[in-house]
Amino acid sequence: MKLTNRSKVVSDKKMTFGESIYIPAILKGMKITMSHAVKTVFGKGLATISYPEEVRPRVKIWRGEHVLKLDNEGRERCTACGLCAVACPAEAITMTAAERTKEEKDLYREEKYASVYEINMLRCIFCGMCEEACPKSAIYLTDRIVNVEENRGSFIYGKDKLVEKINARIDVSERQSELQKKMMK
Ligand code: SF4
């Protein structure tokens, strides 16, 4: 059954002489390359930018570095249920759950919290499945780009990097569904 008209029937016809010597195909490819080179030399339609001085605009729902959100009272929303880790196709998330004590009521919203929460940024494919799976609106991807590091261990982000700072809240409203926005209140 054909679902779209995008598929092409592959032909196994014999190559013509022109096709078998590849020269027309090479010239065609070089024509495209030269047209881009000319555009670049004369400054029209430049395909490159001077990164990092210049940065391309990113859409508001860009999927970059994660944030673990705090609630309005500054308590961590994550309850260490593990659903994000189960949903993660790259198996990039690990965590350790702990019970909240009476004295920790102002730190953690739920009775259970993640004493350790780690995301391996080298494994992550920024698919956003973790934020979709989270029942507590605790994890979101943001428009921040993951920094360059010099060793593999530094790409394992712990709570020190993931939990948002109370005095530097991160607005994720652009990525939230109406239901998630209600849950944040
Ligand atoms: S964005 Fe995707 S790959 Fe990355 S941690 Fe979340 S679920 Fe895993």
Ligand code: SF4
């Ligand atoms: S971030 Fe959300 S889904 Fe992941 S463990 Fe915490 S509450 Fe559960």
